[in-house]
Amino acid sequence: DAKTTQPNSMESNEEEPVHLPCNHSTISGTDYIHWYRQLPSQGPEYVIHGLTSNVNNRMASLAIAEDRKSSTLILHRATLRDAAVYYCFDFSGNTPLVFGKGTRLSVIA
Amino acid sequence: NAGVTQTPKFQVLKTGQSMTLQCAQDMNHEYMSWYRQDPGMGLRLIHYSVGAGITDQGEVPNGYNVSRSTTEDFPLRLLSAAPSQTSVYFCASRNQRGNPYEQYFGPGTRLTVT
Numbered sequence: 001d002a003k004t005t006q007p008n009s010m011e012s013n014e015e016e017p018v019h020l021p022c023n024h025s026t027i028s029g030t031d032y033i034h035w036y037r038q039l040p041s042q043g044p045e046y047v048i049h050g051l052t053s054n055v056n057n058r059m060a061s062l063a064i065a066e067d068r069k070s071s072t073l074i075l076h077r078a079t080l081r082d083a084a085v086y087y088c089f090d091f092s093g094n095t096p097l098v099f100g101k102g103t104r105l106s107v108i109a
Numbered sequence: 110n111a112g113v114t115q116t117p118k119f120q121v122l123k124t125g126q127s128m129t130l131q132c133a134q135d136m137n138h139e140y141m142s143w144y145r146q147d148p149g150m151g152l153r154l155i156h157y158s159v160g161a162g163i164t165d166q167g168e169v170p171n172g173y174n175v176s177r178s179t180t181e182d183f184p185l186r187l188l189s190a191a192p193s194q195t196s197v198y199f200c201a202s203r204n205q206r207g208n209p210y211e212q213y214f215g216p217g218t219r220l221t222v223t
Contacts, residue, residue, distance in 0.1 A: 036212075043199045043214030044152065085151075093205065096142055096167060097212055099152040 003027075004088050009104040012078045020073040020103055022088035031090040033064060033071045038102070039084045047073065047086070083107045110135050113215035115200050121221045122190040130185040130218050132200030138213075139205040141183040142167070143175065145196040146217075152199065158183055159205060190222045 005023040012018040024033060035047040048055055048062045050071075055062040061074040075082055087102040116131045134141065142157035144167075154167030158177040172194060174186040183202075187194060197219050203212040 038152075043201075043217055044212075045214065046211040049211075096154050096157045097201075098154060098168065099144070101151050 003090050003098075004100060006086070006088060006100065006103045008101060009106065011106045011108060012075075014080060014107055014109050015077050018075040018078045018082070018105065020075075020086050020088075020105065022071050022073070024069055024071060024088070024090050027068050027090040028092070031092050033062065033068070034089040034091045034097075035060070035062065035071075035073050035086060036089070036097075037084040037086045039081075044087065044099075049091075078105075078107045080107050080109060112136065113200055113202055113213050115198075115215035115218050117218060118216070119219045121223065122187070123223055124191060126190050128187050128190065130187070130198055130200075130220070132183045132185065132215060133181050134183075134200075134202040134213070135181065136202060136204070136213065137180060138202035139180065140212075141177065141200065141202045143173070143183070143185045144199045144201065145169065145194075146199065147196050155185065155198075187220075190220075192222045194220065195222045196220060 003026050032049050032051050034049040036044045037047050038044040048060050050062045050064050063072040085102040085104050113134045139160045143155040144152040146152045153169045155173050156175040158164045161177050161180050164175050197217045199217050200215040201212050
């Protein structure tokens, strides 16, 4: 079973920021926090990862709580193309990625 | 790089038929895996491999066989197709050395078993 907890769905208006939360209640000290997303009719794609510090890349930002028990994926300006299912993981690299249900993000024009 | 490629894109089988779904990657990744995704559902892990000659079962391995004779290829065999195996199948790969951060997924094979 997936080790993380996410809301089933969220909604955002286009051009507004979106904060997608994830709880990592059983994360270990060596696990990285990873986020992937799956656009409609496509395979999942990597979004971002981090260990302890907040991270930014061209797709999103990742905010990690000090105790690492929670993280937030931030899309700074949601577009219609960001409508997808977003998955978060605790990931050590030695085990497979086991998907949970993720958060289905709807973006309203 | 072509990344992760899967063939065929679409397949229709009759119950009891066998077939092999092909997966190949050209990134020299040690780790490869197969997932299935039923309509409206999440991805479930079928089998995975951490290198040539090494395979292991995932969450839903029954009805499927895998082998890993080369680093590049990781075929998934359906021994006797059943309607319950109607699904979209995704293959994925990633590097195991250093910081393994990005897993690459193929475009998927849509399988219908009648």
